[in-house]
Ligand SMILES: Nc1ncnc2c1ncn2[C@@H]1O[C@H](COP(=O)(O)OP(=O)(O)O)[C@@H](O)[C@H]1O
Ligand SMILES: C[C@H](O)[C@H](O)[C@@H](O)C(=O)COP(=O)(O)O
């Protein structure tokens with residue numbers, strides 16, 4: 156059996172287990188298992204099905220031998236902000252309610268009456284998204300105070316999956332920062348903020364950074380799998396792992412393009428200036444305490460919902476191809492309006508927006524898809540201008556990573572609309588960053604710079620430059 160490090164990357168639309176190992180100085184990947192992820196309705200809330208997700212993780216681990224691997228280590232990363240609470244017997248007190256659930260409507264506005272936006276931002280550096288953990292917990296404090304009182308453990312989604320594997324309970328740093336409850340300077344829970352909101356401080360676990368060794372598998376799982384492995388902490392916020400895999404950051408803005416589009420840069424310090432607050436940028440914790448200065452843009456969630464509205468009749472590749480044929484259709488929407496966060500019917504919501512703004516209403520799948528891709532590219536372009544205004548410099552390259560790097564039309568639109576070089580890939584950046592972090596922890600790679608050099612040498616990127624010679628052309 157060959158040894159490997161196993162990345163479990165679970166995004167909002169899909170999960171995958173990928174084996175990573177070094178061969179001939181390059182990082183090699185073998186996909187072991189892939190599965191869908193989706194929001195379900197449970198007890199009148201939108202939730203994640205953690206039971207199914209853990210079964211998929213175990214199914215993937217069982218399949219390693221079939222691919223000739225016995226993993227030496229495993230690391231889990233998922234989407235941000237969501238969590239579960241456990242009681243004194245480590246039983247689940249709550250469902251894993253999803254960030255798209257409307258329960259947080261109005262909660263952010265109530266919290267900033269208690270703690271000002273400026274104080275929250277200056278201390279945590281985290282963007283104001285209505286679904287941040289702080290607002291989810293405030294909802295529970297107001298509406299289910301008995302749950303907050305009974306809670307002995309607060310575990311974010313990857314923390315809980317790690318607990319199921321090892322029996323150990325910790326909060327991993329990069330994902331903990333997305334709660335908007337971690338102080339960007341102390342790198343620890345902001346206990347003054349927790350007190351101001353009346354939240355139960357005792358339920359929060361010790362924060363541990365990436366490269367921590369959580370432990371080994373529970374005995375019953377060793378018996379089930381027939382082998383043990385080290386459970387390591389990569390950046391368990393998926394975007395934190397993805398940014399590890401961006402090969403060159405010097406002159407680059409990344410777009411982690413999946414269900415969400417996370418667009419930003421990497422720093423060694425948080426940027427909490429007023430302009431960053433006004434433009435709603437965030438300073439999420441990164442590998443080795445770097446900061447991911449980025450903004451959430453609605454992302455390919457919109458085309459996922461369009462695809463679902465068409466009963467999955469079209470693949471993502473077909474929707475991009477159909478959009479590419481609609482060259483004259485140019486209606487655009489503001490993708491970042493809350494109305495697109497979880498509409499009942501995405502296509503109808505897009506059509507309503509175009510009617511209300513007196514634009515041509517998209518009717519064909521190609522027109523709907525082109526409207527989404529054009530509008531995303533416009534939103535990316537605005538965010539890039541805001542980043543360059545805050546950094547007071549220009550960036551030469553945009554590196555699109557994640558599943559969206561496969562969308563050639565969108566990559567070209569980004570190049571055309573920004574007049575910058577676009578490098579697309581690696582598609583599985585999140586898993587690659589997760590694996591690289593594990594290999595650094597195991598001493599198989601010396602450090603982050605060496606990892607990024609190896610990633611650059613191991614994975615080809617597709618490059619796009621502007622085809623638009625429309626001098627002085629200004630996009631709406
Ligand atoms: N062949 C393809 N052509 C164009 N876009 C694609 C293709 N395959 C996947 N995508 C895009 O990638 C997205 C999924 O990216 P991924 O990083 O896996 O998302 P997440 O991690 O959020 O689940 C899909 O929503 C789709 O828009
Ligand atoms: C809700 C968060 O902003 C979201 O999880 C984002 O941080 C993220 O990581 C999304 O990852 P996907 O792979 O689901 O796009």
Ligand SMILES: [Mg+2]
Pocket residue numbers: 165166167393413414557585
């Ligand atoms: Mg993802």
